[in-house]
Every structure is written in structure tokens, then in C-alpha cells.
Amino acid sequence: MYLNVHSQYSLRYGTMSIRTLVDEALARGITQMVITDINNSTGVMEFMRECRKKKIKPIGGIEFRRDKKLLYIGIARNKEGMKELNDFLTDHNLNQKELPDQPGEFKNVYVVYPYGQNRELKSNEYIGLRFDELYQLYNKDLTAFQDKMLALQPVFVANRIEYRLHEYLRGIDLNTLLTMVEQEDKCKETDVFLNPGDLESKFSKYAFILDNTRRVMDSCTMDYPEGQLKLNRKTFTGNKKDDNALLEKLATEGMFYRYGNKNRVALKRIRQELKVIVELDFCAYFLITNDIIQYSMRRGYYHVGRGSGANSIVAYCLRITDVDPITLDLYFERFLNVERSSAPDFDIDYSWDEREDVQDYIFKRYGREHTALLGTMSTFKDRSVIREIGKVMGLPKTEIDGFTDPASAAANRDNVTFKKIMAIHSMMGNMPNQRSIHAGGVLISEEPITYYTALDLPPKGMPTVQWDMYEAEAIGYDKYDILSQRGIGHIKEAVKLVAQNQQKNLDIHQVQQFMKDPHLNNRLKSGNTIGCFYIESPAMRQLLTKLSCDNYLTLVAASSIIRPGVAQSGMMKTYIYSFHHPDQVQYLHPVMEAQLKETFGVMVYQEDVIKICIHYGGMDGADADILRRGMSGKYRSRVEFDKLVEKFHEGAKALGRPEAVTNEVWRQVSSFAGYSFSKAHSASFAVESYQSLYLKTYFPIEFMVGVLNNYGGFYSRWLYVHELKKSGANVHLPCVNNSSSVVSIAGIDVYLGFVGIQGLEGRLIELIPEERKHNGDYLHLEDFVKRTEIGLEQAILLIRCGALRFTGKSKKTLLWEVHTLLGNKLKPNNHAELFHVEAKHYTLPDLVNTAQEDAYHELELLGFPLSLSMFDLLKTEYRGDVRVNDLIKHLGQTVKMVGLYVCEKTVHARNNKKMWFGTFLDADGNFFDTTHFSNHTPVYPFRGAGCYLILGKVVEDFGFPSVEVIKFAKLPILNNPVMD
Template sequence: MKFPNDQFYLRSYQEMYDRFRDIPEALTNTLRIAERCNCELTLGKPRLPDYAVPSGFTKATWLRHLCEENLSQRYPKTTPEITDRLDYELRVIEQMGFPGYFLIVHDFVKYAKQAGIMVGPGRGSAAGSIVSYLLGITDLDPLEFGLMFERFLNPERISMPDIDIDFCYERRGEVIDYVRRKYGENHVAQIVTFGTLAARAAVRDVGRVLGMTYGEVDGVAKQIPQETGISLAAALKDNAELAKAYRENERVRQLLDIARKVEGFPRHASVHAAGIVIAPEELERLIPLQRSGEEEVCTQITMDDIERIGLLKMDLLGLRTLTVLQNARNLVQQNRGVVIDPHTLPHKDPATRNLLSNAATIGVFQLESPGMRRLIANLRPETLEDLVPLMALYRPGPLGSGMVEDFIRGRHGQRETEYLHPLLEPVLKETYGVILYQEQVMQIGNVLAGFSLAEADVLRRAMGKKKPQEIAAMKQRFLAGAAGKGVAPEIAEHVFTLMEYFSGYGFNKSHSAAYAVVAYETAYLKANYPLEFMCALISSVMGSSDKVAQYIEECRTMAIPIYGPDVNYSDAEFKIAESGIRFGLMAVKNVGRQAIELIVSERAGRGKYLSIYDFCRRVPGHIVNKRVLESLIKAGAFGSTGKNRRETLMVLDKALEGGAVRHAEGQLSFFDLAGSDSFMVNDETWVQAEEFPQNELLRMEREMLGAYISGHPLDHWQTLLKKVGAATIAELKEAEDGREQTIGGLVTRIKNVTTRMGRRMAMIQMEDVTGAMEIVVFPDTLVRMQRPPSVDDVLLVRGKLERRDEDLKLLVAQIRILNLKSS
């Protein structure tokens, strides 16, 4: 975007005076208005919407009543540990002034559950609260998993609680609508978020404005490491080649100097994916508002500013996995008559243990990436409890620090776990001496130095945010407290250093435990009810052809038959049929819901379609038109009528003409009313023809369904690809930038490019059974080939992996066409 002129800037006083010389009062009046404006914002004071409680109760006593009411349901055997924990949490919540907050969250979560909307078991630190558990806000027992309330709500630092909730992604909007109805349309709004210019984006945007060539800018941008939060200053410091270019090349220096000035600036505004604000009065009286592109009311200030002024901010997230779980459970009940209660799943189920031990976790929540599957194969988790540390281990910090290797060796008894002091054993035993969780940093402060858990949380936050002054002050208290417990100074010093180091990698155990519960249920359903689970899973990704293809390939691995779409058997969604999964008509390109509803309802009312002629006589062509029918035929959806795809396509125009005549007459004959069997087949003219070749059928399936059903073009080559050690495209998506990689795949698209020197190179889209990516074949590599590659060729290529922002490419050094007879 470019401004139409050079006048878009804040003018100086003199410029404004010169412009309004004839009416100077315009400037003085503006100043008078500004001087009369007086706005004082009260920061930090909670401004919660009012939650009405029954007569005779305060918010605090009603909160206690609800918790105690549910106590026997959650804990059939109540112990002093449970009641003491509940009393402590309620006391802290009341002291901090937040009973209303918990009642508000409890209310809309209760609504969702009563409406049959799937709610996640927990998310973030809220899972560490027994009050949240008793209210049904979370569904995992914090005592069973050893979770800490102070990680969630700390009386030492007064700040609004932060409870994020996952809902079924298809019905999340219903919960937001309920909140709007409850508190008033003008009291609720979505929240703005600003995308900012990261280092690479700043360079690319500035380079475009300066009129530099793509190659010039790209060469500089690629010198900036692909690290989250990397700054241009850090890149110049760490990359000698970039620093040299900055010193010696004036254009590069100008580019980076300007980019550093705009780095971090807001680039665009959008609506936050999950955040909403709920106010005690009309929002327009409290904060600036705007309308988003969808005409939704949205704030003009971000979540952080909303929290600073004390308004209630909630994250209501849509989680696709919850929808998959709910749909899978429904299918199990319909198919097998078994009702699955997620709260009573066995934590040591043999089938689930076998699935996890074999890392057969494609489609399992949080566990399906190639890197995670490699970690699972090494760790060999067996139970729900084993998944909790797994969630915390699979992150860049632990993976690059040696923590993962230490943990795995400890789990398998390959190293003896040592503790710097006996007091640390109860804290670190579950993680084999590794400080893995943020809560462990807090516990160490508690047991070794006598900090209260609230004080230890303050220390954890200071370490995590690297606040030197706070850390230094608390270090002295830590050393003194440890000395009071008889801990040698050098050991206390060493432990504090380790706490500080690992706090940068430590993960929230409450969040790990909550997501481990979701992952375990997903694995349980896949292991015990694979047909129902995979059907629900594929249905949830119908909009992503890559995902559909990946999960169909997984079904083949699991020996689950996949049946193509069929006008006589398919519904809109994927469904279970004949011990396999039948494609839904919604998965066929160009086929809309209205057309599908008509096809299915007509079939339900008057029986199966006997042919394309029969279909066109019964279904109006203005809704199911030629384009829709061509897509259905190419997808194989008329296979059950007894004619092949070529034969059906050859008579399509005649069938449509006959159908148009029949519908134009506006009436049905007596024989028509008797049902499909009475249609006069003598009106049907057919040309006998051989079916399309297999490769053409596969191409049609890929085009219309985004996946191959009756086979895969690479089936013949899989043994060779495995023999040469070719990686899959899915694996490359997690591979290290700049590494040499070998892949094999099918050519689906070629873009020929002419270089400045007049030489030809090619940008080729390649796909395998796991996904698709682009490969770049440079002129020197291209001329060495027997012939240029073509669409449908099967290639084996080797080259250097390149990541450019979100794009992934392979820069090819060697290439071979496998389907050449001489290969």
C-alpha cells in the first residue's frame, strides 16, 4: 500500500500556523478543547460484571456453598487434606476479591455442559485449583496430579485470575452468545490484537518500499536466524556475514537501519482468536471500540491494557480435538451401544499402552508430529501419568539442553538419579532429578529455603522473566533460608543457579497434566475404537486436503477400508460403513450442502438412483448442475449404478437434457410415482467404453477429493524410497533449516522460470503420502537431466532445506526421474 501523497505526517506548530494564518482561532480553540479534557484512568482495580446470587448469600458464601455441594461427587471419601485445601483456596479467593470471577466462569461452563457443548478438562494454571475442580470449570483432580494453587492464584501478587477454557470448536460461538445474553450485548466484545513487524518481516517490507530487488532483500532476510523473538540487533551481533554486509554495503546498511526503526511496530490489526471482554456497564463508556471486518464489535485496546484497567478478560478457545472426541464417542454409542465416560477411563489401559509404546500416534492430540513420535519411541510412555512430563519435554528449550536425554535415561534406569541434597528427592523424584516443571522451582524454594509457596512463585516469576534486581534480592533470602535448614552454602548456591537456569525451560505442570488428559483420551479411543475415532478425525479436517490424505494413509496402515463417495450410500459427512469409512459428499469439490441435502432426501424418500439418467430425472438440474455432476462422477460417486466413469461422463449431457425436459413438464407420470424401478430405461442411451487408465482415475480422485482412494501413484515406489532412506514431507516440516535431505514424490505442478541470464529453472510442487511441498531446480541441475520433469513424474531428489518465514522449500542439487524406463 502507498499513500497518495507525502502529506501523511504530524505537522509542526509553524506549519499549522501557516496553513491556518487566516483563522488563527482554529488553533487556539483546539488548544482550549485539549486543556478542558480531563481523563483519569484507575488502573489495577477489578471491575467485574455483577453476578446475582440467591437471597441470603454473598458471592463468597455462595461460592463455598457450590463447592461443598459438589464435594461428595468429586471426592466420595473426603479427607482433612481435601477440606484444608478447599478452605485455604476459598480464603485466598475471598481475600483477593475474586469470588465473583469464579462464579461467572462457573456459570458459562455450566451452561455449555448442559447444552451438550464439549468442554476441555482444563488449560493453564487453573487446573491447579480445587475450587475450579469442584465447580466443574476443570475436570482433573489437582491433588491426584500434585498441582499447585499458588501457581494459579498468588496472594503475594494481586492480579486477576486467568482461566482459559477450551470448547468444541464448532459450538464455541454458542457460549459467547450466552455470555452476551447474560450480561448484555453492549457489555461484551471481542478483543483486538496487533500483528507486529518481526525482524525478517521488517526487512522485507522496508526493502519493498526502497525498491530493492527480491533477490537483494531475500539474501539479507535469510541471514536473520529463524528464532522466535529474534531482533535485528541480535542478528547483527550473532551473524558475522550479516554484520560484514552491513559494514561494507551501503544499500544493506540503509535497509537494516530503517528496518531497525520500524521493527516491533504494529503492522496490522485483527480480532483475537479467543479473547472476549465482559464489563459491568456499557463498554463504550469505558474503552474505545471499533467494528471488525465481520462487523463484530471489537475493542481498540489489547488484552494487556484491558487487564490493566481491571476489566474481565476471558479466553474462550475452540479446540478441534474436543469435537473429534465428542463425535467419536457418539459413533461408538451408535455403532456398538457402548457409552464412554471420559472421567472413568482406565489410566493403564493395555491397548492404549501398546499404541503409545509403538508411537502409533498420528491423529492423537499433541502427539502426532514426527519429532514428537521420535521422542515417544525413545521414552515409551504407557500410562496417562507418563504423558504429563512428555508434554513438558517436547519444547525447544528442553530438547536443546540435554534435559530430555537425562530424563529418558533416568526413566529406563540407564543412569542413577542423584540429588544435590536429600530434601530435593521428594520434589525431583518423578522427573528423575531433572527440574522440568515451574512448580518444582517453587517447591525447591519451599523445602530448601523455607519460602512459602506464594513467595516461591514470586521467585519463579522473577527467574522466568529474568529480572536481575528481584533475583539478587531473593537469592540472599534463599541462601539465608537454606542455611537455616542446615544446607551447606556451596550446595545452596549451586541449587539456586540450577533453578535460575532451568526456570527458562520449566513448563507449567498444570497445563501439561490437563493436555495429557486430552491426549490420553484421544489415544484411548484410537486404540480401542479405531474405526469410530478415525471417522470422526477425518470428518473434522474435511477442509484440509493434506490432512485428509494423511489420515486416509493412516487408515490404510491400520487396515481400515476407505470407500469413496457414492450417491447411493454417502451422507454429507464421513460415516462408518461395512467395517470401513465411507467418504461424505461434502468432501467432493464443487458440491454444496444444498445439493447434498437434495440428493440424500430424494434417495431416502424414493430409493437408490439406478443411473445418471435416473438421477437427472429425479434431482433438479438448477441445483445439482453439470459442474456438480462432473465432480461427483470424477470422484467415483456413481460407481454403484453399474457404469464406469468414462461411460457416465459420455452420456452426461444427454442425461441432463432428459432431466430438464422431465422437470419442465412439471408433472410425474403414474409410473414415476411408483418409484425409481418404473423409470423407462428404454430412454437411456449408453456407449460402451473402457474405464479411464488407473493413473487418470487417481488424478481425478486427487482433484475432486484432495486424496487418493483406490490407490496411490507412489505405491509402486515405496520400497525403493524406504531403501534409499528418503524422508517424508511431513518429517521435513520439522527438520532443521539448511540440512541436506532426500525425498521422493509425485510432480503435481510445474512453474518454469527464466533467469536474468536467460536460463531455465523450475519450481515444482511435489507430494508424497504425507503432504506436499515445493522444490526448486536451478538451471545447472536442470540441464543435467535426461529430460525436463513433467506433471505425474515420480522424482527422487536431494537438496538443501530452506525455511523462509512459513514457507518450506528444497533447493535441489540432485534429481532423478524414477518412472523413466532407463532409470
């Protein structure tokens, strides 16, 4: 009899999860109810699943509100009715229209209006009365519309405690004090499931209302199939047999490209994979992914296919991935097998500026009715919500700051107010807070997608489902991951620049050749990898050096052991030692040797963990799959993962494994949770790393410009400019007659772009090069001012950063002249002039700029000096007793060095003390790394950018030297002459 029930998906309003909602109803003997969350259908499919488990009849619906006002409730009579409701809401969401006072024509939907609205009711429309409104019927003639009256008992909360939580949620939503939340802004305390018989009792004088309500609900049937559904588009060609034939044809043709036409091993594996793909009805998924790849390749877009899909030779032959599963001995079953409990997906990465076009193609190719982006659901878990609760309570900012400061945790422990805040936070911690958009998931549906959800229109401007990836999987959707990353932008831009600057067209996908190139492998081994995807960070460069990594397979392993799971377990150090001393490896158990010989007994990949759980712990394939998913964080809770601990130990004991060995094996397994890569994932990253290496080695100038124009990478912008200069480029300051909005290149001359000038308006960044392109170079300052209509402040910025040096005049002279031109607010004019009247010119004394002044201008406006180095700005000429090239000769000695700060990393040691790792450049421009222990270092050892005097002991780890810092301090720089 409850036709207006709400869950937590009535965001910042309802308090009960779907499961709690159903359990509460079951406890009261309720046999059917309608879920009607406010302006969304997020929970409808989940609601149906939970109700069916508990033998309660589920009915779907939506409550429509405008400006907090209840307009009407839509109740679906069946699946078609749910689609009508979703379509109605979707239309208003996507076209950003206000909900109307009255909905349009529905064929399979009942509409319930709140009592008090005077209107002509259609055959499917009703009036809902709350029990506290029944008194208004007293002495009224109800004959004419008594068949149109329904019992309306809204449900928002479970009890009085949750009602208080509801008030806090409303306060947070409205950004107001708890005491300022008006009654119309929240539900009533009586909006709960009533005790059995109470609803009937309250309507006892109007039994016909209960009869009407029962009749309406009895006529509803959510005729969705039960069980696991497969909702993705079922075919690519329209016919499954044609799909099978097409996939075989494309895979065979792709084999010729990848392996030639005589590789029997490849052909055999392709046939084996195709058999499984056809058996599991996955042809359409492969063909649609291939269609997306082919479109992007026709457009000249560069992509990386990664994840477990790289285990498939069919995917490799279709050029979905560039990872050769034969070379790496990757087994297809890791991607797709008959025992797998959930469908796999391909992760396809594009450059950040090309992904949206690929997504747009998918929508146009497969139809907007059948395509949508995947949503996400953020929760209140973030501790920042503590601040929101404090604001609702009316606490002063200083007190709230104290509650959110980790340093005050001990002091807060006994604070009554803090305890109250944390109690509220614990109640709302897992509640959904707001709907958002998934990083890249796309759904392509066989049926119109609005059978299963209404669609939102987030800032991206593409229709998005109202539930997340977990719900998509539960409903029966396999997502297509269309992602973006900066590393691809670097590669894509560099290839384009090589074509423009050197007239060479590169096939960047011929990675097998790159892997055999000794020049690339020597660069890899030396750790000279700045700008290269995934291998440029200090930790990765150290690892490459320690491993003497000079080949693809070692790089694949390095890409995985750098992850926290391996590093934190101590196994990274073990792996490096074993790599150099394979004859000294002591395996924990013969099973470990049999399964992990390739990785010297260390579990490096997810596949290794799965192998050990099966062969050492006696677990079955299904448990191994749960374990893998638990490790990758794809379950909302770790319950499934934790259950495996007991199974593993019991299985190992049954196989007679020694208990102490089992405990250590499990410690290594569990350290991987949430962090490790699949081997195919590491292999995909390593492919992209080699592509970057190839470009950095043979086309270093174009590559580094590509890095700069795609928002850099791990380091600050100045370091990539430093690398650009090291590569042989003549790097020039921005120039109005040579620069474009971004960094530009002509031969070995590179001009920094206008984008990098701090404070320069976006309009001018685009206008200056466009005006020059259409009307020729700027002739002089006055010409520039008139043609761009630039203001005085913006002109001063350009002069100070040297962008008008083409005039041959000093900055000081130009500043004098620009004040003469614009100081009296004369409006520049770029229209054609009948008579050109030159501005008055004055004879000025020689006004000279010093290199030191220029460097300070650049430091202020670009973030780094280009005319001089930071070493040139030091007050001292001392550059240290030792340089990087001689560091290895001073092992065990205490040395003094001067280093230019590059970056730092703070870590917490096992004794709960902090330690720091620093990266610096010496005066020759070479990298060195430092370690700072808390017993030698103040609480905040680094003082930002600049040069430091470092006293420390030279140590070495697997051939990689670094400095353990005893003392260090930031060195003073010359005074800014402009400020003197």
C-alpha cells in the same frame, strides 16, 4: 494548551508511543493536554496512567474522521463524557454506519470543529483554529463568536525525522509510493509540540482564543479512580454473601461426584481453597466460569479446562477441569495466592464449531453493555514490513526479494538502500500496526465497558475492545479465556458417532477409569497414538516409547519435557536416562534433590523452576511470580525476566552455593524461558490425551472418522484414512447415493465425503446429500443430472472419482453418456415433468477402467489413492530388505528399506548445519523414523510425497530403533495410463 494530541494508536499516522508523548510534553513544561487518537480510544487509559506519574493533567478524547477528512474532535469533560464518546463511536462501528457531519447530543463532551465550517454552534461546541489559519481573521468582526474559538495545535510527530517516518507510514497505509502521498493524506511538519512560549506567541494577537482554550481544558476532569482497579463483574448472584454460599454448595456437591462423600482429604482442601477464594474476592469469577461450563454441558458440548486453574480442587469439583489436583500433588497457591501480582484465569477449550455459541451465550447472559471480546495489537516487527517499505520507496520486486531473502544477508550488509530500509524498520518495529482480535479472551465488566474503551466489530461479528490483554490487566480486567482446538472436535464427534452407530452413550469425563485401563496404557507405551491429541507427532510417539510410558503421571511429564525448553537444554535425554535408572541420578545440589526428586533432578514444569529459584537462589515469592510470567511470555519485554539473573546469582552466593553449580542451575532455568508448561497445564493435556486414547482403543472407526471430520491433526488426511482402514473399516470412495458432505459411517462401512473432492463446488457438496434425503436415491446418471442441475465439468469430477459407480457402468461409459447429456449445454431441469422423456441411449463398446487409472484419478481428486496403495504404483516390486517389525534385530547394520513418505522436520544443529528427521511407512503400513545429516544428504533431501529407497544404519535410543540415512532417493511410479 494542546487539545489535539495523537499517539501511535492513530494507526499508520502518529509516531509517538504514549510514554514518549508524555515525556515530550513534560520536557516542554506542558501541564495538561488531550489525547485524541483518530477514530479510537485505545490509548486513553494508558495515557491517564502515564500522565499521572509525571504530574500532567490527562484529558481523554477522540478525533473523528471520515474518508481521511477531519470532521470534529470530541473532548471528554469527565468519565461520563468519555463514555459518551466511546458509545458514539461504538454505535457507528457495530452498526457499520458512516460517521455523520455533526454528532448527536452530548451532555459531557466538548465538540471542536475545524475552522471553515459554517454552522450554528451549540453550547458545548467550538471552532478550532491552527496558528497558520489566524490570518483569515484579519478585519473580521469576531464579537459574535469570539467565545467559541479555541487554539488548535495538532501533535502527530516529535521532530523532523519522525515526520519522515510518518510519510512512510502513510505510504504503507495507502499502498502507494512515497512521492505519491498527497498533502491532505498526511499531517503538517509543524504538527509537533512547540517550544515553551511559542504557542502563546503565535496567538498573542488573539489572547482570548488562548483564554477560551485554557478555560475549556480547566473544566475537564478525568474522574477515574487511581491505582489498581477491579473492574470484572463483582457478583454472580447480586450479593457477595450469596455468592460465597452458592460456591461452597456447588463445590461440596461436586466433591460427591468426583470423590464420593467420605473423602476427608478432598473436603479439607476444598475448605482451605474456599477460604482463599473468598478472601481474594474471587467467588464471582469461579461462579461465572461454572455458569459457562454448565450452559455448554446442557448443550452437550465437550470442554477441556486447562492451565493453572487445574491446580484448584474447587475447579475440579465444579467440572471446570478434569485434572485431579490431589492425585498430582498440585498446589493451589500456583493458581491463586495473596502474594500473586496478577489475577489468574481459566483456559476453557471447546470444539472449533461450538465456541461461538458459548461466546454468544456469554454476551446474552451478561449483557452487551458489560461484555466484549479482548483485542490484540499487531506491530511492524515482522520482517515482511521490509517488503512494504521497499514498495513505498519504489524499488523493483527483484531487489526487494533480495532484501527479504535470508540467504542474501551477507551481501546486503553493506548495501546503502538496505541500510536505509532497516533504519526505517527499526524505528517502526515496535509500533502498533493494526487492531485485531485475541484468540479467545472475553471480558465481563461490572460497569458498562464503554467507560474504558470504544468497541470494534471484527469479522467474528462480536464487539471487541480496542486494547490488548496487557492493557486489560493494567486497567483492572481479568479475562475469561474461551478457546477452541481441533482435538476437542475429534473427541466430541467420536462420542456422537458412537451413540449413533453403536447406540452407546459414553461419559468421556470418567478419566480416572481410563487411566487404570491396561489396554489404553499398553497402546500408550507402544506409541500407537495416531489421531490422539498432543501425543501423535513423531517426536511424541518416540518419547512415549523411550519412556515406556504406561501411566498418567509419566504422560504428564512427557507432555512437558517434549517442549523446546527442556529438549533444547539437553535435559530431555537426561530425564529419560534417569527415568530408567533412578538409582544413578546425580543431583547438582542437595536442594535439587529435595525439590526435584519426582522429576529426577530435571526441571520439567514451571513449578519446578519456581521451587529452585526460591529454595536454591533465595528469591521471594513475588520474584518467582515474575519469573513464571516471564517464562510464559506474558510480558511485552524480557526486562523483568533478565533482572532476575542478577538477583538469582546474588541470592545463591549469599546462601553459600558453589558458583559453578549456580551457573549450571541458572542455565537450566533460563532454557525454560517462554516454553515450559505448568504442571497443571501438562496434566490437562494428558487428560485429553487419555480421552482420545480411550476412543481410539475401543471405538477406533468412530474416532478416526471424528478426526477426519475435524480437519485432521498433525498429519495429512491420507494417513488418517490409512489408520481408518487399519482399524477394520471398509473405506469407500465418495458415492452420490451413500456419502454426505463429510465422512459418514454405518457399522464398519465408511464413506468419504464430498468435502474431500478437490474442485467440487460448495453448492454441490451440500446439495447432493440434501436432494437425496428429500427425494430418495438417485436412479441413474440422467436422474442425478436433472435433480442436481450439475454442470458438465462438475459431473466429470464426480465420475472420475467414482462417485457414480452405483450405476454399474464404467467411468469411461459414464463420461461418454454425460457428454451426450450435457455436452450441448442442454439445461438440466429438476422440475416436475408432465411426460418423462428419456434421453436417447446408444450402444457402446465395453469401456473398461483399470485399477491403475482409478488410482491416478483418486490421487488427483482426493490427494491419495484408495483403490491401490502408493506401493502398488511403484515401477519396482522391491519393498526393501527389512521391514519395521524386524528393525530392532539389525542394530548397527546397514539396511535397505522402502518407505512411503509421511512427514519431515528440519532442524538447525549447533554447528549451524541443517539436519532432518523423516517419518515413513513400510509396505506393511508400519511407521519408522529416519535421521538425515547434512554430510550425507543434499540441501533439499526430500522430494515430496511418494516412496523412497533408503540406505542407512539402524540405531537405537532407549529401545526406539531408527535409521541414520546414508543415501536415499525417491522411487519412480508407473506412468499415468490416462496420459499415455
